[in-house]
Amino acid sequence: MLGKLLKYDLKASYRYLLVCYVIYIVLTVGFVLSVKGVDVTAGVPGMILAFAFLSLTILWIGSLIALIILTYVLVIRRFYVNLVRDEGYLSLTLPVSTRMHMLSKLLSGIFFILLTGAVLVAGFMIVAAGLGGESIWEQLYQVFSDFLQTFESFYGTLFFVNGILNFIRGILLIYFSICVGQMFTKHKIWGAIGTYLGLLIVLEIFVWIASLLFGLYGGVNALVRWMYSGSTWVNTIYIIAQILVYFFLGAWILEKRANLE
Amino acid sequence: MGWIFEQNRPIYTQLVEQLQMRIICGRYKPGDKLKSVREMAAEAAVNPNTMQKAFAELERTGLIYTQRTAGRFVTEDEDLIRQYRQRIALEKIEEFMKAMSEMGYTREEVMVLMERDREKSRAADQEKDRTADARFDEAARIDEKEAAPQEAQKGEMDL
């Protein structure tokens, strides 16, 4: 069942994203070409090129940001429309558990966001290759091997793992907020936004109090480490706990507290 | 005739009546195989369970019978059908008489009225026959007329 759900979740959004990726790559190439063509000393045509360069830079950076936002919007919209709006009448009456729905939405969401990330990186590479000349590949290789080095230390690895978990937590927090929000019959979207912001604030306060308590026992160092650590076990457990709560409680709400208007 | 149901009586009763009528009128002939409950129900746009009940009632009275594998058939007992036909005719007459007596007619007066009705319908029939004959003659004359010029044309062509 998970496979089938995933198939339809991917099918529902890939077309939009594909178009956006193509636009982004085209803009990137345009940006690179315009930079290469700029020669301010060459007079008026050069000025025009400079203007083109400026506008393409803005466009390129704009498209980059737009792509990230759009990916998130598509991922969130799919969850909302497919599960708690009209399409929910079909999705939630399929012989499929709501946990499967959550998992499929999570995996497809991760996939799309990572895909966008990969496309963005590809864009950077094009820019780097276009502007940086030969040495850029060596530099990129250097960056990559530096990155690999983080895994040589335990804390580096943990930092990386926590980063991934945090990313998953971020998506699930949004899904969970939508699940809670749909219980507010008249204000589903505001309910979701309120839940999301409310949870963020509550969690911040929680971390702050917890680190204060830890701080009392372990001194200021412990406090600082607790608050800003992406590389402690406590942090890992804390994030995993959130992931589990959002996932299972969200699925439970969809199953037992569904409130489709 | 299709299936038409009155609003104020059970559908089941009306189904039984209409099925009986179809057998009596010979629309379903003795020994005919009947459609399945489902098909009949769809045709009459009624609930299959109700159709099933109506069939069961007709089976009880013997007008139809079920052969375990082959399906449902109209009885081959033509006497039984005749009996039912007469019984229903008598019922209709009784109904009619009741309506007449409610209007204040005696049985004798009704008979007189019936006789008058028969005269009238006989006269109407004769009239119909006459006009039909006349129309036939007319048609025959026209045919002759139309045929004649064609003959003539044919003659010319031959020349």
Add this chain to the structure above:
Amino acid sequence: MTPILECRDLTKMYGKNTRPALNHVNLKLNRGRIIGLLGPNGSGKTTLIKLANGLLAPTSGGIWIDEKPVGVETHRIVSYLPERTYLNMGMTVNEAIRYFRDFYTDFQEERAYEMLKNLHIDPSARLKSLSKGTKEKVQLILVMSRNAQLYVLDEPIGGVDPAARDYILNTIITNYNENATVLISTHLIADVETILDEVVFLRYGEVVLHASVDAIREENGKSVDALFREVFRC
């Protein structure tokens, strides 16, 4: 035989201080019936139907289908037609059929295609390009092409023309299996009356009458439609 659907003391309130949409409803629906769920707007028909499909949670009491609480197991045997369009409008009719085939093991693809043909619907058409009435027909075809034990149809004939209506009612009579129950909510009683075994009248979230159509006609000397108008005369 156990009932296909049973409500015990089922109550649903949409807010704390509102009138209940369903008020302590006790109801048993048997297998192999075509049942009309009748009542004026706001009487609780759609609420009851959503509860049976797990799209709403009861405030108190409960609802059981085939003696199981509403959930994945009951979704498997219930075929539900909501009163709105619930398909992804970007899909073609073909894709919608594939979707149903993927998720419902009791889905009969040939049956769906035959009905599409009879109603002259192009399977390659994209759903968003179809008229509202045609979309409704497509959904009904999908729902009726399952071999379910309970069909729950919320206003299935509301928006379609009379010819299609006849075809749809015909489909309902011929397609469901003998032990399946069809629950039809509608306000067009006269159109469906002859195909119903029994009716459930809802008013203000309460069951005011649950009887067979012929029993109603026999006792009252009038059609269910006429009785309905009388009971719910405002």
